[in-house]
Amino acid sequence: DFNERCAQCSEVNWGLTDGGRYYCRSCHNVTERAREVVNTDFMTNSRVQTISKGLRKQEKNGGGCEWYVCEGFQLVLKKQAEALEALGVCSQMKDEILCNFWRCYLQKSKQAYCNRPAGETVKALSVCESSTDVDSEPDRPSLLHLLSLSESEGDLQTDCSFASSMSKVSESTSMYSGSVDGSLYLMKNQKEKLRMTMPMTLSFCYMALLWLREPITLSELLRFVVEGHIPYLNVFQHFPEKMKLCGLDLKIFCVESWPVYEEVHNKMLELAAFLDLPRFPDITESCFLHPDMLCIKYLMEANLPDELHNWTCRVVKKIGIGEVDFLTLVPGNKSTRKVKYDILAAAVIVVVLKLLFLLDDHYEWLLSDLAEERNKNNKEGGLYFEFRKWYEVVKHALDVEQKKLDEERAKYVWRCEKPLFYSVKNKSRVLKRRQMVVNLQNQFGKLSGSVQRAEKPSPSSFQLSWSEENTDGSCFHGHSLKGILQEKCGLLTAMNPDYWLCTVKLCNEKLCGHLAHYREVDFPQSYHFVLRLFSFLLRIQPSYIHDEVCMIEHKLFNKKLYKKLKYNTVLRK
Numbered sequence: 001d002f003n004e005r006c007a008q009c010s011e012v013n014w015g016l017t018d019g020g021r022y023y024c025r026s027c028h029n030v031t032e033r034a035r036e037v038v039n040t041d042f043m044t045n046s047r048v049q050t051i052s053k054g055l056r057k058q059e060k061n062g063g064g065c066e067w068y069v070c071e072g073f074q075l076v077l078k079k080q081a082e083a084l085e086a087l088g089v090c091s092q093m094k095d096e097i098l099c100n101f102w103r104c105y106l107q108k109s110k111q112a113y114c115n116r117p118a119g120e121t122v123k124a125l126s127v128c129e130s131s132t133d134v135d136s137e138p139d140r141p142s143l144l145h146l147l148s149l150s151e152s153e154g155d156l157q158t159d160c161s162f163a164s165s166m167s168k169v170s171e172s173t174s175m176y177s178g179s180v181d182g183s184l185y186l187m188k189n190q191k192e193k194l195r196m197t198m199p200m201t202l203s204f205c206y207m208a209l210l211w212l213r214e215p216i217t218l219s220e221l222l223r224f225v226v227e228g229h230i231p232y233l234n235v236f237q238h239f240p241e242k243m244k245l246c247g248l249d250l251k252i253f254c255v256e257s258w259p260v261y262e263e264v265h266n267k268m269l270e271l272a273a274f275l276d277l278p279r280f281p282d283i284t285e286s287c288f289l290h291p292d293m294l295c296i297k298y299l300m301e302a303n304l305p306d307e308l309h310n311w312t313c314r315v316v317k318k319i320g321i322g323e324v325d326f327l328t329l330v331p332g333n334k335s336t337r338k339v340k341y342d343i344l345a346a347a348v349i350v351v352v353l354k355l356l357f358l359l360d361d362h363y364e365w366l367l368s369d370l371a372e373e374r375n376k377n378n379k380e381g382g383l384y385f386e387f388r389k390w391y392e393v394v395k396h397a398l399d400v401e402q403k404k405l406d407e408e409r410a411k412y413v414w415r416c417e418k419p420l421f422y423s424v425k426n427k428s429r430v431l432k433r434r435q436m437v438v439n440l441q442n443q444f445g446k447l448s449g450s451v452q453r454a455e456k457p458s459p460s461s462f463q464l465s466w467s468e469e470n471t472d473g474s475c476f477h478g479h480s481l482k483g484i485l486q487e488k489c490g491l492l493t494a495m496n497p498d499y500w501l502c503t504v505k506l507c508n509e510k511l512c513g514h515l516a517h518y519r520e521v522d523f524p525q526s527y528h529f530v531l532r533l534f535s536f537l538l539r540i541q542p543s544y545i546h547d548e549v550c551m552i553e554h555k556l557f558n559k560k561l562y563k564k565l566k567y568n569t570v571l572r573k
Contacts, residue, residue: 002033007428030241065242067178069185070111072239072253073196077102079231079238080205087229087459089214098208104275105204109194178244186248194267194274198255202232203268210268210329213281215288217342219538220461222259226539229459232259234416256414261540269338272331283327283341290327291316294345301537302349303394303466305385305479311352312345319555321348340548346534347548351556353530356484356494357387361524363496364388371483385479391529393474397464398533405536463537501557502550518546 002014002022009027017023023030081094107113179185185195194200202221209216225232236245236253245253272280283289295312299305316322327339357364368388375384466475485492502523503516520528520542531542538545 004033007031008431066180067243068181069179069249069252070106070196072179072236072243072245072249073201074102075239075243076198076201076231076235076253077204079235080201081208083230084205084209084216087216087224089209089216090212093208093212093214097211098204101204101208101271101275101277105194105196105271108275109196178246178249182248182252185252194270197267198232198235198253199259199263200267200271202259202264203271205230206264207268207271210289211280213283213287213289215461217289217294218261218265218340219342219540222261222264223463223539224459225259227457227459233414237416258409261538261544265338265340269329269331272329275331277331280329280331282324284324285322289341291322291341291345291348294341295348297461298346298349298534298537300466300477301462301464302533303390303464303474303476304349304353305481306477307481308349308352308356311356312348315348315352315355315552315556319552321552321555337551340544342538343540343544343548346538346545347552350527350530350534350545350549351552354527355499356481356496357526358496358498358500359524359526359530360500361526363498364526367484374483383479384483385476385481390476391526393476394464394533395529398536401463402536499557501553502546506550506554514543515547516550518543 003012005012006014006024006027006029008029009024011024011026013025014022015025017030020034021030022033077098078094081098085091085094103113202225206218206221209221221230224230231238233255235255236249239245285292287293292309292313295316296309299308299312320326321344326336327341329338330336353359357367364387368386371384371386372388375386378384466477468475468477484495486495487493506515507517528542531545534545535542
C-alpha cells in the first residue's frame with residue numbers, strides 16, 4: 001500500500017521492519033514512514049509496550065543502534081583481514097591470530113573479557129542517578145558478537161548493566177558522538193595503556209603477518225593501503241547502516257593522511273610488549289623476510305645484476321644480521337635492536353654497491369668507461385655491467401613512476417564517496433545533493449575532455465618490472481661484474497681498495513631518533529640516487545635507509561673504526 005519511489009535507488013519494492021517502518025528491499029534504505037495500524041485488537045498490551053519502547057529508542061539514536069568505539073575498530077580489523085586474505089594471506093590470520101591478538105588487547109585494556117574497573121562503574125552510575133530518563137532497558141545482544149572476527153566464536157563478555165549506564169553517560173555529555181562512548185574515549189587519560197587508533201589497526205595486521213611469517217613486508221602493506229587494496233582511508237563507509245558515525249566519531253575513524261612507516265612499526269612493537277606476547281616464530285634462511293631472500297627481490301626490482309646477490313650474502317654472513325636471534329622479534333626485550341626487514345635488505349644492497357663502485361661521483365663513472373670499452377670489443381656475447389647506462393635507464397623509469405605517484409596523491413579525493421548524514425531527516429536531502437554533485441562532475445568532465453579514472457590495477461609485489469626479453473638492453477639482470485672484480489687467494493674481491501664511511505660515529509637513536517643525520521648536499525649524487533631509488537620502492541624517507549647503511553658499515557668495519565677512534569683519543573691526550 002506504499003507506492004512512493006525510494007529516494008536512494010528510485011525503486012518501488014518496500015518491506016516492513018520489526019518497528020513498523022518501510023524499508024527498500026533493493027538498497028535497504030529505511031524511511032521515516034511507518035505503516036498505520038487499522039485494527040489493534042489482536043495486539044496484547046505487553047507487545048504494544050515493547051514496540052513503543054523500541055521505537056522511542058530508535059528515534060533517540062536517529063534510527064541507529066548503540067555501538068562502542070572498540071566495536072568500530074573491530075569492524076575495521078575484520079575488513080582489513082578479509083582484504084589480506086583476498087591478497088593470498090593464510091586464512092589463519094583472521095580467525096586465529098588476529099582475532100586472538102584483538103581479544104587479548106580488549107582484555108589488557110579492560111574493555112572486554114574482564115570485570116569493569118570500579119572507578120568507571122561508579123562514575124557511570126552517578127551520572128545515571130542524576131539523569132531524568134531512568135526507564136529500564138531490556139538486555140540486548142552485543143554488537144561485538146555480530147561483528148566478530150571469528151564467526152564461530154561467542155560474543156564478548158561485556159557487562160550489560162555497564163553498557164546501559166554508559167549510554168546514559170554519553171547522552172548527558174556535552175560533546176556529541178554517534179557511538180555510546182565516543183566522547184569519553186577521547187577524554188579519558190590512557191597513558192598507562194595503548195589507546196586504539198586507525199594506524200594501530202595496521203600495526204595489528206602487520207603483527208599478525210609477522211607472526212605467520214607471511215611474504216608481505218611493512219612497506220608493501222602500507223603501499224597496498226595507499227593503493228586502496230586494504231581498507232583504511234574512509235573505511236567507515238563500510239560500517240553497517242545502523243552504526244551512525246558523527247561528531248567525535250569522525251575524529252576517531254576519519255583519516256586524512258597517509259600511514260607512516262615509523263609510526264606503524266613502533267606501535268606494533270608497543271602492542272607486542274603490551275600484550276605480553278612470547279617470542280615470535282623464528283625468521284630462518286628459508287623465510288621471505290630473511291635478508292638473503294629480500295635482497296633477491298630488491299635486486300630484481302632495482303634492475304641490478306644477479307651476481308650482486310653473492311656479495312649481499314657475504315655481507316649478511318660477515319656481520320651476522322642473518323642469524324635467527326638477530327632477526328626474530330622478542331617483545332619487551334630492550335637489549336636487542338628491532339629489525340625493519342625491508343629497510344635492512346635495501347641497506348645491504350647499498351653497502352655492496354659502495355664496496356664495488358664506491359659511489360663517490362668519480363670512481364663509478366671510471367668503471368663505466370672501462371666496461372663500455374670492453375663491451376665494444378667483447379665477442380663472447382656476455383655484457384659487462386655499465387653503471388652509467390644503468391643509471392640512465394633506471395632514472396628515466398623512476399622519474400616517470402614518481403611523477404605518476406605525485407599526480408595520484410595530488411588528485412586524491414579525501415572526501416568519502418558515501419555521504420555522511422547525521423539524522424534520518426536529512427538523509428534524502430544529502431543523497432540528492434550528492435547525486436547532483438556526481439552528475440555535474442560527469443558533465444563537466446565530458447565537456448573538458450578529461451579522462452575518467454581507470455579502475456585500480458591488481459596488486460603486485462613489484463613496482464618496477466624489467467624483462468630480459470627486451471631487445472633495447474634495458475634489463476641488466478644478466479650482466480657480468482667481471483670487469484670490476486679481481487681474484488685474490490681464490491676469492492673474487494673488488495678492484496676498488498677504498499671505502500668511505502657515511503659517518504664515523506653513530507648517534508644515540510633513543511635521543512635523536514636516528515643513528516645518523518642525512519642531508520643530500522653532504523653526500524655524493526650517486527649515493528643519493530641509490531637511496532632515492534630504494535626509498536621510492538619502500539615508500540619511506542631516504543634517511544631511514546641511510547640509518548641502516550651506517551649501522552651495517554659500523555658492524556662491517558668495527559675493528560678498523562675502533563683502532564682509528566683509539567688512535568685519535570691518544571693524539572688528543
